[in-house]
Amino acid sequence: MSGSNVWTRSRARMRLFPELLAxxxxxxxxxxxxxxxxxxGKQELTKNMCAKEFEALxxxxxxxxxxxxx
Numbered sequence: 361m362s363g364s365n366v367w368t369r370s371r372a373r374m375r376l377f378p379e380l381l382a383x384x385x386x387x388x389x390x391x392x393x394x395x396x397x398x399x400x401g402k403q404e405l406t407k408n409m410c411a412k413e414f415e416a417l418x419x420x421x422x423x424x425x426x427x428x429x430x
Contacts, residue, residue, distance in 0.1 A: 376428055384420035391417045 381388060394410035 376425065379428065380421055380424045383424040384417060387413070387417040387420045 391410060391413040394413045395405060398409050399405050
């Protein structure tokens, strides 16, 4: 496996990120809101605190990425 191919693929995926984020803006906003509301003051974000929102965002990214590859 050539090192340059790894970087080329990584760059190509990173270039898609803004487009994928735009397609998943509602899910990203919901996740961000969950994180910000659960970490008010000195409260720390703990594992699975926003799991439902994260899974929705992850699912949206995966779906959008599959469409972008076609």
